[in-house]
Amino acid sequence: MEQRTRVIHVVGARPNYMKVAPLMRVMSRHPEKWDQILVHTGQHYDYRMSQVFFEDLGLPHPDVYLGVGSGSHAEQYARVLQSFENVLDELRPNWVIVVGDVNSTLACALAAAQKHIKVAHVEAGLRSFDRTMPEEINRVLTDHVSDLLFTTERSGNENLAKEGIPPEKVRFVGNTMIDTLAALLPKSENRQILKELSLHFRNGNGQGQAARHRAYTLVTLHRPQNVDESYALSEILEALERIAEDVPVLFPVHPRTRKRIKENHLSVHPDRVRLLEPLGYMDFLALMRQASLVITDSGGIQEETTYLGVPCLTVRPNTERPVTIELGTNRLVPRESSAIVREALHALSNGGVKERTLPPLWDGKAAERIVRHLEQV
Numbered sequence: 001m002e003q004r005t006r007v008i009h010v011v012g013a014r015p016n017y018m019k020v021a022p023l024m025r026v027m028s029r030h031p032e033k034w035d036q037i038l039v040h041t042g043q044h045y046d047y048r049m050s051q052v053f054f055e056d057l058g059l060p061h062p063d064v065y066l067g068v069g070s071g072s073h074a075e076q077y078a079r080v081l082q083s084f085e086n087v088l089d090e091l092r093p094n095w096v097i098v099v100g101d102v103n104s105t106l107a108c109a110l111a112a113a114q115k116h117i118k119v120a121h122v123e124a125g126l127r128s129f130d131r132t133m134p135e136e137i138n139r140v141l142t143d144h145v146s147d148l149l150f151t152t153e154r155s156g157n158e159n160l161a162k163e164g165i166p167p168e169k170v171r172f173v174g175n176t177m178i179d180t181l182a183a184l185l186p187k188s189e190n191r192q193i194l195k196e197l198s199l200h201f202r203n204g205n206g207q208g209q210a211a212r213h214r215a216y217t218l219v220t221l222h223r224p225q226n227v228d229e230s231y232a233l234s235e236i237l238e239a240l241e242r243i244a245e246d247v248p249v250l251f252p253v254h255p256r257t258r259k260r261i262k263e264n265h266l267s268v269h270p271d272r273v274r275l276l277e278p279l280g281y282m283d284f285l286a287l288m289r290q291a292s293l294v295i296t297d298s299g300g301i302q303e304e305t306t307y308l309g310v311p312c313l314t315v316r317p318n319t320e321r322p323v324t325i326e327l328g329t330n331r332l333v334p335r336e337s338s339a340i341v342r343e344a345l346h347a348l349s350n351g352g353v354k355e356r357t358l359p360p361l362w363d364g365k366a367a368e369r370i371v372r373h374l375e376q377v
């Protein structure tokens with residue numbers, strides 16, 4: 001009988017789950033070929049940063065939970081490396097599949113490479129060319145220890161070629177996070193979140209109506225560059241208060257950001273900017289698809305808004321996802337209050353709305369392509 005291929009999928013932090021879910025789903029159609037093991041490093045551990053995504057995405061319970069928790073970069077790498085090495089010794093997989101650019105991604109790729117276990121990197125080749133971002137270091141190093149590199153946009157292939165990675169290791173496949181978005185978008189219509197937040201707007205005949213006019217701005221912020229420096233964080237909060245004079249601002253707050261707001265004694269007027277707990281995948285999707293504007297510093301949300309055709313302002317000096325600017329609805333904005341307000345009001349007045357063009361291969365079938373490639377090597 002043909003031997004099954006044993007694959008370890010690694011997740012660690014919030015942006016990983018939606019990238020892994022479609023791969024597991026496609027592989028699970030062929031249990032005679034694939035022996036799948038899901039390892040959660042525990043980099044993110046709060047219900048709202050982890051478990052709710054498992055529920056929303058229909059991911060199975062992790063087979064192995066490493067429980068590494070929070071800490072400095074070195075602490076996180078060290079704990080994951082040590083405990084993942086034991087997992088590899090015990091389970092001896094044929095492949096380790098890592099996604100994205102978080103600390104768990106690099107640590108697991110490195111542990112596997114040192115044991116001569118093949119590594120596949122999903123979302124390879126993205127580069128911000130900004131080494132002050134921890135994710136940039138994770139991206140570069142993960143790519144250089146990987147055996148098979150799956151890119152989401154053509155810029156990834158170009159970056160990898162410039163770094164001397166042989167093109168035969170690289171496959172342009174599209175975006176598994178978009179696979180998840182495309183699959184779950186119809187289901188997001190039935191969410192109660194708009195009602196729960198009392199987002200009712202009056203239409204012409206005076207009848208209350210859910211936010212059909214998309215008249216709110218949705219915000220996420222968590223990058224150390226924006227939230228760990230109190231000057232930057234207060235500039236951004238000031239901008240949100242000003243924008244909220246025109247449209248309501250909804251801001252689900254990442255734990256890192258909440259901590260910094262508190263530590264720096266910052267605040268926003270609660271009637272204007274609504275600070276919410278972090279949201280699960282389906283609720284966030286329901287809010288994002290109806291938003292008139294998204295302001296973020298996330299990587300993935302730049303891509304999701306491009307797919308949805310929702311205008312997005314990214315509070316960063318650069319992006320590793322240039323296709324979201326070239327073809328999508330994304331625009332970079334500096335972290336200065338006046339610039340953010342100007343760009344936001346422009347976008348809200350429809351002045352900044354760009355027609356969306358879907359990036360190539362963002363068609364909901366990236367995971368199928370990845371699995372086909374893995375079958376062929």
Ligand code: UD1
Nearest residue numbers: 013014015043044045046049070071102103134135255256
């Ligand atoms: C990490 C990733 C980042 C990703 C982000 C998504 C790295 C280097 N960064 O950043 O690329 O965009 O996840 O959220 O891997 N915390 C909790 N509960 C949790 C997890 C974290 O309260 O479940 C708090 C802790 O105080 C922790 C802080 O958030 O110290 C930061 O968490 P950490 O995993 O270090 O990085 P993120 O900022 O979440």
